[in-house]
Amino acid sequence: MAEDNPQPKAGKSRNITASTANAIDAHMMELASFAxxxxxHNHGTVLAVVTFPKGDKTGLTCNGEPWRDVQLRMSxxxxxxxxxxxxxxxxxxKAQARFRRRLGFEHVLPPxxxxxxxxxxxxxxxxxxxxxxxxxxxxVVKLWFLxxxxxxxxxxxxxxxxxxxxxxxxxxxxILALGHDDICRNTACFSDYDEWLIKSDVPGIVEDDSSEAxxxxxxxxxxxxxxxxxxxxIVRVLRAINGDSLLLNSAVRLWxxxxxxxxxxxxxxxxxxxxxxxxxxxxxxxxxICPERAFQLAYELKxxxxxxxxxxxLVNELAIDYASSKPVTRRPPLTWAQxxxxxxxxxxxxxxxxxxxxxxxxxxxTVEMLQSDDVFSRFPGRLPEWxxxxxxxxxxxxxxxxxxxREAYGKLTAALVSVFRKWVNDALDLDTLNQPLIRRNDLLxxxxxxxxxxxxxxxxxxxxxxxxxxxxxxxxxxxxSLGQLPTGKVSMASxxxxxxxxxxxxSTFNEQLSHFIHNAIDDxxxxxxxxxxxxxxxxxxxxxxxxxxxxxxxFDINRFYHSLCREVRQLCAKHLGPRWSYDENERNEVPLFxxxxxxxxxxxxELNYLPIWADGLDxxxxxxxxxxxxxxxxxxxxxxxxxxxxxxxxxxxxxDAGTVGGARSMVGVTATRDGRGLLSEKGDGDDEVEAAxxxxxxxxxxxxxxxxxxxxxxxxxxxxVAGTTTTTxxxxxxxxxVQRSGIGPxxxxxxxxxxxxxxxxxxxxxxxxxxxxxxxxxxxxxQPAVHQAQGQAIEGYVDEAAEVAEAESASREGGVEGLGxxxxxxxxxxxxxxxxxxxxxxxxxxxVDIEETR
Numbered sequence: 001m002a003e004d005n006p007q008p009k010a011g012k013s014r015n016i017t018a019s020t021a022n023a024i025d026a027h028m029m030e031l032a033s034f035a036x037x038x039x040x041h042n043h044g045t046v047l048a049v050v051t052f053p054k055g056d057k058t059g060l061t062c063n064g065e066p067w068r069d070v071q072l073r074m075s076x077x078x079x080x081x082x083x084x085x086x087x088x089x090x091x092x093x094k095a096q097a098r099f100r101r102r103l104g105f106e107h108v109l110p111p112x113x114x115x116x117x118x119x120x121x122x123x124x125x126x127x128x129x130x131x132x133x134x135x136x137x138x139x140v141v142k143l144w145f146l147x148x149x150x151x152x153x154x155x156x157x158x159x160x161x162x163x164x165x166x167x168x169x170x171x172x173x174x175i176l177a178l179g180h181d182d183i184c185r186n187t188a189c190f191s192d193y194d195e196w197l198i199k200s201d202v203p204g205i206v207e208d209d210s211s212e213a214x215x216x217x218x219x220x221x222x223x224x225x226x227x228x229x230x231x232x233x234i235v236r237v238l239r240a241i242n243g244d245s246l247l248l249n250s251a252v253r254l255w256x257x258x259x260x261x262x263x264x265x266x267x268x269x270x271x272x273x274x275x276x277x278x279x280x281x282x283x284x285x286x287x288x289i290c291p292e293r294a295f296q297l298a299y300e301l302k303x304x305x306x307x308x309x310x311x312x313x314l315v316n317e318l319a320i321d322y323a324s325s326k327p328v329t330r331r332p333p334l335t336w337a338q339x340x341x342x343x344x345x346x347x348x349x350x351x352x353x354x355x356x357x358x359x360x361x362x363x364x365x366t367v368e369m370l371q372s373d374d375v376f377s378r379f380p381g382r383l384p385e386w387x388x389x390x391x392x393x394x395x396x397x398x399x400x401x402x403x404x405x406r407e408a409y410g411k412l413t414a415a416l417v418s419v420f421r422k423w424v425n426d427a428l429d430l431d432t433l434n435q436p437l438i439r440r441n442d443l444l445x446x447x448x449x450x451x452x453x454x455x456x457x458x459x460x461x462x463x464x465x466x467x468x469x470x471x472x473x474x475x476x477x478x479x480x481s482l483g484q485l486p487t488g489k490v491s492m493a494s495x496x497x498x499x500x501x502x503x504x505x506x507s508t509f510n511e512q513l514s515h516f517i518h519n520a521i522d523d524x525x526x527x528x529x530x531x532x533x534x535x536x537x538x539x540x541x542x543x544x545x546x547x548x549x550x551x552x553x554x555f556d557i558n559r560f561y562h563s564l565c566r567e568v569r570q571l572c573a574k575h576l577g578p579r580w581s582y583d584e585n586e587r588n589e590v591p592l593f594x595x596x597x598x599x600x601x602x603x604x605x606e607l608n609y610l611p612i613w614a615d616g617l618d619x620x621x622x623x624x625x626x627x628x629x630x631x632x633x634x635x636x637x638x639x640x641x642x643x644x645x646x647x648x649x650x651x652x653x654x655x656d657a658g659t660v661g662g663a664r665s666m667v668g669v670t671a672t673r674d675g676r677g678l679l680s681e682k683g684d685g686d687d688e689v690e691a692a693x694x695x696x697x698x699x700x701x702x703x704x705x706x707x708x709x710x711x712x713x714x715x716x717x718x719x720x721v722a723g724t725t726t727t728t729x730x731x732x733x734x735x736x737x738v739q740r741s742g743i744g745p746x747x748x749x750x751x752x753x754x755x756x757x758x759x760x761x762x763x764x765x766x767x768x769x770x771x772x773x774x775x776x777x778x779x780x781x782x783q784p785a786v787h788q789a790q791g792q793a794i795e796g797y798v799d800e801a802a803e804v805a806e807a808e809s810a811s812r813e814g815g816v817e818g819l820g821x822x823x824x825x826x827x828x829x830x831x832x833x834x835x836x837x838x839x840x841x842x843x844x845x846x847x848v849d850i851e852e853t854r
Contacts, residue, residue, distance in 0.1 A: 290342055295310035322470045336471070
C-alpha cells in the first residue's frame with residue numbers, strides 16, 4: 001500500500017491519512033498480542049519456550065516495557081507436518097530430557113503438555129556464529145525505512161510522451177516500510193506521528209552525508225544483529241506455524257523473520273507474506289535497488305517471480321562489466337549506472353556468473369552481425385528484394401571486371417550495407433536523441449536519485465558514452481534508437497558518396513540490369529551467364545512459360561526498405577521485451593519503476609541457469625545446462641573415460657556380409673596410412689584398397705583392437721556349443737578376437753600367436769603344459785613398465801628375505817650336507833639379483849627413480 005503523500009507539518013501532527021493510521025494501529029496491535037500468546041491455543045500438547053536476554057541494556061518495547069520470556073502452546077501435528085528435520089530432532093528422547101532439565105520440567109509437565117521444546121538460540125558456539133551471520137542486516141535493509149519517507153520526482157508517474165506508471169511517484173506505504181525495530185529507542189513513540197509520514201528533507205534511500213545535516217534519526221540506526229530481534233522473530237515464526245497472521249511492516253523484520261524461518265527449515269511458513277511484501281508496488285523498488293538480497297531470499301524461499309526479476313537485473317549489470325574492453329576479474333563495487341552492489345551468497349555453480357557471460361557473448365555476436373557485410377542475409381526473417389539481388393549477383397559476378405552492370409551491382413550492395421551501418425552507428429551514439437528520449441533521460445536521472453548520493457551522482461549520458469558498442473547493445477537505449485529508422489524518403493536521400501545518394505545508386509543499377517537483359521539474354525557468347533539469369537527468374541517465383549525479358553524485374557529499393565524496417569523493428573522489440581509496453585497484461589509480473597536503463601531480455605538459454613523450480617523453466621532436462629554430450633554409439637574405446645562417438649577406420653579387416661565365419665584370410669595383408677591419414681590394405685598381388693570401417697580402432701593399450709561383437713563371435717559360440725575349436729587370424733602378431741576362458745572342462749579356444757598354436761583353456765599362467773610355464777617365465781622376467789618400478793623393488797626384497805630365511809633354517813638343522821660352516825653373509829656376486837642399486841631393501845625401494853626405468 002502506498003502513502004497518499006500529504007505534506008507533513010512541523011512537530012507532532014495528527015494530520016495523517018487512513019493508510020498511515022492503519023499502519024500505526026497494526027504495529028501496536030501486533031506488539032500487544034505478545035502479551036496474550038496463549039489465547040486461542042489452549043489445546044496444544046507442545047510447550048514452545050523462547051527466553052529473552054535480561055539486563056538494563058537489552059532494550060524496551062514501544063510501550064516502554066522490557067521483553068518477557070514467551071511460553072507458547074503449539075500443535076504437535078502442525079510442527080511435525082512442517083517437514084522440518086531440525087524441529088523433528090527437537091522431539092527425540094535425548095533432546096526432550098535436556099529441555100526438561102534446563103527449563104525445570106524434569107519431574108512434572110504442565111497440564112495437557114506432552115512435549116517441551118526450547119527454541120531459544122544458543123548463547124555461544126559455532127551455531128550462534130552461523131545464526132548471527134545469517135541474521136546480519138544488509139545495508140539497504142537498514143535504510144529501507146527511508147523508502148516510506150522519500151517522495152520521488154513526479155516524472156516517475158507520468159509525463160509527456162511517456163507511459164503512465166501508477167504508484168511510481170509515490171513513497172512506499174508505512175504499512176510496509178515504517179514499522180519500528182523490536183527495540184524501540186524513540187522516547188515519544190506513541191505521540192510522534194511524524195515518523196510515520198513523508199519528509200521533505202529525505203534525499204533518497206542513502207546514508208547520511210557527513211557534510212550535511214543527517215536525515216536518519218539516531219533511534220532508526222538499528223544494530224546489525226540484535227538478540228532481542230532474533231528471539232522476537234522466532235516467536236513470530238512459531239505463531240505463523242500455529243496459523244496466526246504474520247505482520248511484516250519493515251525490511252528489518254522481513255529479513256530477520258525470513259532468515260529465522262530458513263534456519264528452522266520451515267521456509268514455506270513465510271513464503272506468502274514475504275512474497276506479498278516484495279511484489280507490492282511501489283515496494284518492488286527494493287528488488288531494483290538491492291537485487292542481490294532479493295535474489296538471495298527468493299532463491300532460498302523459492303519465490304519464482306522475485307527470483308527471475310532480480311536475476312535479470314543482476315545478469316544485465318554484470319554482463320556489461322564482462323563486455324568491457326578491459327578484462328574484469330571480479331565484480332566492481334558499482335554497476336555502470338552507479339548502483340552499489342551487495343552480496344547475493346555463494347553457489348556451487350553461480351547462475352549469475354554463467355548467465356552474464358552468455359548474455360554478453362550473445363549481444364556481442366548480435367552487434368557483430370549488425371555491422372557485418374552480410375547483415376541482410378543474417379536477419380531472422382527474409383528480405384525478398386535482397387535475396388533477388390543476390391541471385392542476380394551470382395550471374396553478374398561472372399561478367400568481366402569493369403563491366404558497367406558489375407560495377408553498378410558492387411556499388412549498390414556496398415551502398416546498402418554502408419547506409420545501414422551508419423544507422424547502427426547513429427543508434428550507438430546518444431547525441432542523436434530526439435526530444436522524447438531527452439525527456440526519458442530526465443526520467444532515468446529521477447530513478448537513479450533514489451539510491452545514489454548527490455555527492456557521487458554522475459550524468460547517465462556521460463556514463464553511457466564511455467561504454468563500447470557491445471556494452472551499449474546491453475542497454476535498451478541502443479535498441480530503442482535503432483528501431484526509430486528514418487522514413488523512406490530520408491533513406492533514399494542518404495549520401496553514399498560525393499553527389500550520390502542511395503536512390504540514385506539503385507536507379508543506376510536497374511538501368512544497367514535492363515540494358516544487359518535486353519542485349520545479352522540470348523547472346524551465344526554468354527551461354528552460362530544467360531542460363532544463370534534464367535535460373536534467377538525461376539527462383540524469384542516467375543512462371544517458366546512467360547517471356548523472360550518482359551517479366552524480370554529490377555531491384556525495388558522501396559520494398560527492400562519496408563521489409564528491412566520490419567525486420568529491424570522485430571529484432572528491437574525482441575530485445576526490448578514487453579516491459580517497455582507497460583501494458584498490464586504484457587509486462588513482467590513484478591512491476592519495475594527504476595530499471596529503465598537495464599536490458600532484461602534474457603533468452604531461454606540464459607534463464608536455464610536458474611533452478612528447475614522457477615516458473616516456466618522446467619524443460620525436462622533436470623536442470624542440466626551443459627552442452628549436449630555426443631552419442632557414444634560404439635561404447636567405450638578402452639578402459640577409462642574414452643569412448644567412441646561414431647565409427648572409426650579399422651586396422652585392416654573386411655568381412656563378407658551375410659556369411660557366418662566368412663572372414664577372408666588376412667595373411668600377407670598389411671595396413672598402411674595414406675597421405676589423408678586413411679588406412680588402406682594391400683594384399684599379395686592385389687591393388688591397394690581402402691579398409692572397411694570396423695568397430696575397433698587403434699589404442700595405446702591395445703584393448704580397442706579386440707573385435708567385440710563381430711561375426712566371429714557367433715562362430716565362436718557355435719564352436720563352443722558343438723565342442724569344437726575356433727581359430728583366429730593374427731595381424732602383427734596379435735589376435736583380433738577376444739580371448740575367452742573355456743566354457744566347461746572340454747571347451748578350448750586356439751589362436752595363431754607368433755605363428756604357433758597355443759591352447760588357452762584358462763587364464764592361469766601355470767595351468768597346462770610347457771608353453772604356459774614359458775609364458776609365466778617370460779612375463780616374470782620381462783622389463784617392467786614405468787609404473788611397475790616399485791613392484792620390482794618389492795619383489796627383490798621378498799626374494800632376498802626368502803633366501804636368507806631358507807639358509808638360516810638349513811643351518812639350524814645342521815644335518816644338511818654341504819652347509820656346515822658356510823658364511824651366510826653373502827656378497828653381491830653370490831646373488832642373481834643385482835643389489836648394487838639398493839633395490840633389495842626397503843631403503844632402496846624408497847629411493848627408486850621412476851625415470852630410470854623408462
